[in-house]
Amino acid sequence: MKVIDPKSTSTKDLHQYLLGAIAPRPIAFASTVDEHGNHNLAPYSFFNCFSSNPPILVFSSNRRVSDNTTKDTLHNIMQTREVVINVVNYNIVRQMALTSVDYPSEVSEFKKAGLTPVPSDLVKPMRVEESPAQMECKVKEIIPLGEEGGAGHLIICEVVRMHIQESVLDEDGKINPHKIDLMGRMGRAFYVRASGESIHKIFQPFNVPGIGFDALPEGIRNSRVLTGNNLGMLASLPEAPAQEAIDAVKQEPAVQEALTTDHPKRSLHLLAQKELAKEEKGRAASIAWLSEQL
Template identity: 50%
Template sequence: MIKTIDPNKVSQQELHAYLLSAVAPRPICFASTVDKDGNVNLSPYSYFNIFSINPPIMIFSPNRSGRDGSMKHSHQNVLEVPEVVINIVNYPMVEQMSLASTSYDKGVNEFVKAGFTEVPSEKVKPPRVGEAPVAIECSVTEVIELADTPGAGNLILAKVELVHINEAYLDKDAQLDTQKLDLVGRMGGNWYTRSSGTSLFEIPKPIRNQGIGVDQLPEKVRNSTVLTGNNLGRLGNLEALPTQESIDRIAALPKIKELLESSMDTVKIHKLAQQWLDENRTEEALALLCIQ
């Protein structure tokens, strides 16, 4: 059964709850801004992402209040001083970041309220968060106000001017180390997600290569009762179907010969292929699946 929702027939809160749980995890922009008098504001935004590398542009969206349509202080500030520091949030900062989202009065400095260290920026007026693994000084190039209704988004286009990286988060090749970063994402309701340990995984996809596609896999493989969508995706990512020679080589392995001689049990063969896929033996798994 599928529940189908017409946005015109549910309340704004209901639609919001469904969409925020579904469109997740979202990265968190911890935006530091100043007003024209130099008062500092620090607020988290999960309507946030990077959208362009050349020019390097990130966008976040402080929405108008769903209750009274009022503008967020960060929104007001970037209209007064079109600059922002986007601080990246990781697990050790998450409780203080949440505290900084409290709606304090305009002019209240959330660095102070949440206990973060203000570090002066080099190219922009707002300070950066000393505890952030990465802090990005940006100029605001455009503010796109989607509407003036309660809940309306306001896209703040932020152009990267300077990037600060805490070297403790670099690996031996001077690249940001995803395991060390331990970034957090916003989910629906009060849920967050943490990106570390076993929640991280890699999918090999050399950008220059073109996978054959799931449609090119033999029918019995595509319609397998054992192989999952992820298994088929991994197989379809191979650049070519196996040669007869490689199929024969797999078929001649003692363990496989025994399996084929005892029975041509498709389920057993597919389960073994699945095990090989889990072990990153993708070419061999497809050769096994192609034995007639």
């Protein structure tokens, strides 16, 4: 493996290694206003949600590597202690990218990017009307992490009001990931669209312990067919399949056909893999455990 020593690697290169490895990252489209009433809008991908009670968002505004200066967003937040965090979906990602340009502080990125500012309810910065979710925040704390170029400032924000476009909600009022169509930041110039085939459901009950990899029979654990993800699904089962379930699947035509092949164990593992792709973990386990009885 390539070994990176932060102390002997340039900040510019280290920055890209970190961003390439720690991805995708959500994008905080931060709206602020300065003491003169100039509105600023800028994207930050050092960002996430860290608490729901109280509702806390944290993003970092880093010092520029080139000249060690700070950005308008940080200046404005230090003055007003307020910010609106707008999320970025596919429909506005190129407009968002335009706001990353270093315009003078008196220039409104809303105008440059063709985005619509709308008044907030509880804070002075404007919201981005086109963003599907907008969070009005009061800044609780700003923590500087260093004094040289590349050093961040953790901006800890408490959400005091949230606005969500109803068009991105399901019938039960929950956010639908396909409808909100969020964008994530990768390394360099790469982004990821979090919708469509990129979305996967992973059902893993947190209050029911799985049997674990160590409880999988050796032949299954060392299968040349079943992948790590396949094994992870089997290992998440609360118990191994009962003999009755194994005997029942043995009578099924597809299983009978697999048993007559030249490599029945491999054929059963392939069949189990197909069942796992359909989230039929119980059936898959019965088929896989049957292979251990050959």
